[in-house]
Amino acid sequence: MNTTQISAQRIAADIETIGSLSECDPAIGYSRPTFSDPWREARDYVIAEGERFGGETRIDAFGNVHIRRAETGGGRPVWLCGSHLDSVPSGGKYDGVMGVVIALEVFRVAPDVPLEVIIFAEEEGTTFGVGMLGSRSWAGEVSPTQLAALKNRHGLSFVEAGALYGVDPRRMEADRLHREQYRGMIEVHAEQGLELWKTGIPAAAVTRINGRREYEVRFSGQGNHAGSTRMTDRRDALTGASEAILMIEALGRRLDQEQQHSVMTVGCVRVQPNAMNVIPGQAIFTVDFRAQEEQILDNGEQRLREELDRIAVQRDLGVEVAVNERVSPSPLDETLRKLFQEAARRLGKTLPEVPSGALHDAARIATCLPAGMLFVGSRDGISHDPREYSRNEDIVEAAEIVLETVRG
Amino acid sequence: MNTTQISAQRIAADIETIGSLSECDPAIGYSRPTFSDPWREARDYVIAEGERFGGETRIDAFGNVHIRRAETGGGRPVWLCGSHLDSVPSGGKYDGVMGVVIALEVFRVAPDVPLEVIIFAEEEGTTFGVGMLGSRSWAGEVSPTQLAALKNRHGLSFVEAGALYGVDPRRMEADRLHREQYRGMIEVHAEQGLELWKTGIPAAAVTRINGRREYEVRFSGQGNHAGSTRMTDRRDALTGASEAILMIEALGRRLDQEQQHSVMTVGCVRVQPNAMNVIPGQAIFTVDFRAQEEQILDNGEQRLREELDRIAVQRDLGVEVAVNERVSPSPLDETLRKLFQEAARRLGKTLPEVPSGALHDAARIATCLPAGMLFVGSRDGISHDPREYSRNEDIVEAAEIVLETVRG
Numbered sequence: 066m067n068t069t070q071i072s073a074q075r076i077a078a079d080i081e082t083i084g085s086l087s088e089c090d091p092a093i094g095y096s097r098p099t100f101s102d103p104w105r106e107a108r109d110y111v112i113a114e115g116e117r118f119g120g121e122t123r124i125d126a127f128g129n130v131h132i133r134r135a136e137t138g139g140g141r142p143v144w145l146c147g148s149h150l151d152s153v154p155s156g157g158k159y160d161g162v163m164g165v166v167i168a169l170e171v172f173r174v175a176p177d178v179p180l181e182v183i184i185f186a187e188e189e190g191t192t193f194g195v196g197m198l199g200s201r202s203w204a205g206e207v208s209p210t211q212l213a214a215l216k217n218r219h220g221l222s223f224v225e226a227g228a229l230y231g232v233d234p235r236r237m238e239a240d241r242l243h244r245e246q247y248r249g250m251i252e253v254h255a256e257q258g259l260e261l262w263k264t265g266i267p268a269a270a271v272t273r274i275n276g277r278r279e280y281e282v283r284f285s286g287q288g289n290h291a292g293s294t295r296m297t298d299r300r301d302a303l304t305g306a307s308e309a310i311l312m313i314e315a316l317g318r319r320l321d322q323e324q325q326h327s328v329m330t331v332g333c334v335r336v337q338p339n340a341m342n343v344i345p346g347q348a349i350f351t352v353d354f355r356a357q358e359e360q361i362l363d364n365g366e367q368r369l370r371e372e373l374d375r376i377a378v379q380r381d382l383g384v385e386v387a388v389n390e391r392v393s394p395s396p397l398d399e400t401l402r403k404l405f406q407e408a409a410r411r412l413g414k415t416l417p418e419v420p421s422g423a424l425h426d427a428a429r430i431a432t433c434l435p436a437g438m439l440f441v442g443s444r445d446g447i448s449h450d451p452r453e454y455s456r457n458e459d460i461v462e463a464a465e466i467v468l469e470t471v472r473g
Numbered sequence: 474m475n476t477t478q479i480s481a482q483r484i485a486a487d488i489e490t491i492g493s494l495s496e497c498d499p500a501i502g503y504s505r506p507t508f509s510d511p512w513r514e515a516r517d518y519v520i521a522e523g524e525r526f527g528g529e530t531r532i533d534a535f536g537n538v539h540i541r542r543a544e545t546g547g548g549r550p551v552w553l554c555g556s557h558l559d560s561v562p563s564g565g566k567y568d569g570v571m572g573v574v575i576a577l578e579v580f581r582v583a584p585d586v587p588l589e590v591i592i593f594a595e596e597e598g599t600t601f602g603v604g605m606l607g608s609r610s611w612a613g614e615v616s617p618t619q620l621a622a623l624k625n626r627h628g629l630s631f632v633e634a635g636a637l638y639g640v641d642p643r644r645m646e647a648d649r650l651h652r653e654q655y656r657g658m659i660e661v662h663a664e665q666g667l668e669l670w671k672t673g674i675p676a677a678a679v680t681r682i683n684g685r686r687e688y689e690v691r692f693s694g695q696g697n698h699a700g701s702t703r704m705t706d707r708r709d710a711l712t713g714a715s716e717a718i719l720m721i722e723a724l725g726r727r728l729d730q731e732q733q734h735s736v737m738t739v740g741c742v743r744v745q746p747n748a749m750n751v752i753p754g755q756a757i758f759t760v761d762f763r764a765q766e767e768q769i770l771d772n773g774e775q776r777l778r779e780e781l782d783r784i785a786v787q788r789d790l791g792v793e794v795a796v797n798e799r800v801s802p803s804p805l806d807e808t809l810r811k812l813f814q815e816a817a818r819r820l821g822k823t824l825p826e827v828p829s830g831a832l833h834d835a836a837r838i839a840t841c842l843p844a845g846m847l848f849v850g851s852r853d854g855i856s857h858d859p860r861e862y863s864r865n866e867d868i869v870e871a872a873e874i875v876l877e878t879v880r881g
Contacts, residue, residue, distance in 0.1 A: 154746045191748040258701035290856040291738035291761045292831035293666035296726045304722045307715035330699035332749045338562045340599045341740045341759040343857040351749040353699045423700035448698040449751040
């Protein structure tokens with residue numbers, strides 16, 4: 066057993082450095098959109114550190130970074146360990162970064178362990194509208210054609226915007242994940258919920274990852290003058306959308322009572338024409354729906370559609386529902402979870418087990434490889450926000466469990 | 474009595490030409506933001522037509538265009554007649570344009586009448602956030618300092634963006650409206666409501682113009698991860714805002730039952746960070762509130778504030794309410810309305826009387842000069858929308874009443 070080599074100082078410094086490379090303002094938060102300068106600088110920092118400790122870097126055709134020592138594993142399967150560096154707009158310092166930094170630190174201190182550090186591209190989905198794109202496309206779930214159709218706010222596709230960062234449709238077919246090369250995937254992530262922090266637990270093993278469905282809902286009414294159109298003569302798309310947003314909140318609460326850890330969220334809204342003196346003719350919003358079982362997702366989607374239709378009919382509005390994404394719930398690998406538990410026991414630590422409400426790259430890789438995750442407590446459950454924080458000693462504890470696990 | 478000179482063809486052609494000069498797409502609508510190229514081209518067209526019929530042009534220090542014949546009035550007060558050419562984003566072809574085109578047509582056919590055509594700058598308020606800026610600042614209600622503080626979406630102030638279009642703070646003090654120069658102000662405008670169209674009335678005289686208050690409301694909660702934050706642990710700013718938007722709709726309906734022609738509208742919404750997988754930490758929206766009496770506005774504002782506070786307390790959210798604008802209700806000039814009625818009678822027309830829910834430049838000029846307005850029916854009451862439409866024969870009828878009025 067040897068964990069003394071994990072350096073708390075180095076981990077803290079890595080996190081601060083990557084935070085400082087973001088487009089950042091402590092009041093507004095940290096922004097590293099995929100294929101932006103801050104994202105590239107963060108990635109380059111990890112690459113430089115990996116290479117300083119003997120690593121060689123390969124960027125795959127999907128924009129994911131792989132760092133490993135040339136001779137590692139001697140042709141036998143290696144551990145894959147990492148997470149992502151892209152962030153939501155105005156996010157925090159820990160989401161994704163923590164998992165990359167732990168992988169880097171384990172890589173630094175354990176040259177004897179067959180390990181590949183990975184940085185996945187576009188996990189958050191806020192740049193190209195679909196989450197975990199790097200891991201999903203590497204795992205073969207997303208085609209080059211689909212990647213060429215997903216656009217960022219500048220109208221550039223994942224393929225166009227990623228060309229400078231290694232994305233290359235010609236190499237994609239050959240460059241998919243080869244499962245025989247890997248022993249398993251380990252990702253450490255901030256919990257982004259309250260469970261660990263409120264009970265003072267530093268780290269936990271993740272049992273399963275909720276599935277997610279993403280919808281875009283568009284209510285259509287009649288744009289009109291806000292001064293001269295009587296209240297009774299209106300077909301206001303925004304008041305319809307507002308009724309729907311409250312319905313979605315109530316439906317999310319009912320589903321959570323029926324099965325724990327179900328959630329429904331409206332995160333984006335826009336209205337047209339969006340002028341203070343014009344009744345909105347269109348109101349468009351997203352719905353993010355997560356649950357532990359496919360059946361809850363099916364059932365919730367049906368109830369959502371019925372309620373949206375009811376509101377549209379009552380208000381004489383049009384309504385369209387587009388499904389942007391359907392990700393199934395992912396149970397994580399039980400054998401790997403036992404390895405985490407044994408490693409924790411050898412270190413004299415207890416390791417509780419929790420489900421994940423958030424999606425992670427490990428969930429996508431779990432379709433190809435044994436995948437395991439550790440969570441680290443998030444202060445007050447706050448995430449995707451500049452106030453996101455995890456204790457450095459908790460991060461170090463997770464790093465020590467990872468190191469002990471891969472050393473076996 | 475001589476009305477035969479008003480040309481229906483010329484009026485129709487003027488409206489089409491100005492529509493074609495807009496940033497336009499029949500599906501999306503007509504956009505002529507103040508101080509944009511399309512707005513300048515529309516203005517230049519009217520100036521060229523006025524000059525072709527003997528007019529001379531003066532642009533005042535606030536960006537308003539004045540066209541009159543050099544010797545007109547012989548030093549005695551002249552009629553002021555016009556409206557505005559700026560539009561809401563994706564608006565229609567008639568709003569504002571109709572009043573300018575009628576003034577131009579009367580100017581063309583009645584060289585004997587002492588008349589000044591006016592095109593007011595920034596009536597809609599969608600470019601600089603405050604409506605009727607050209608008329609209000611000319612009437613002395615807005616200071617150069619205030620104009621320098623109002624910004625468009627590019628961050629340029631009314632003074633900066635307007636510099637190329639005649640706005641000049643150094644001339645403002647000397648360039649205010651001199652009431653002794655004018656006999657009265659006449660504005661023709663699309664009704665933008667259903668009253669005339671549904672009863673088949675071509676045109677009506679306006680009795681009074683509703684007052685308006687504009688607010689910006691900001692709900693503050695806690696931005697957080699949409700997947701890992703339980704429904705019961707959320708402080709979602711958008712669900713609070715949605716509850717407020719429905720409350721505002723209900724309050725508007727109650728006020729309208731208490732006094733006809735009261736309306737409340739939420740036209741703009743934005744959320745932060747506006748990512749599909751992040752619970753909104755901030756939700757900001759505008760409220761547009763109109764009523765016929767100051768007392769209704771005071772009472773409605775108080776009820777609005779109480780309800781917003783109640784929602785914020787119940788949901789553990791912060792709420793701030795900023796007042797962007799307070800415009801008092803404006804009765805229009807009774808004598809001028811009688812002149813309209815006499816002119817209509819001489820032409821063998823009936824001229825019903827209606828209040829205006831919408832604000833207009835004439836409301837601001839009414840604080841300085843006798844001001845009168847005619848409304849022309851709007852198909853289905855639709856306005857601020859590409860489907861905005863008024864019958865050309867109705868517009869011609871209004872033009873004939875104006876001509877008959879100024880000819881006396």
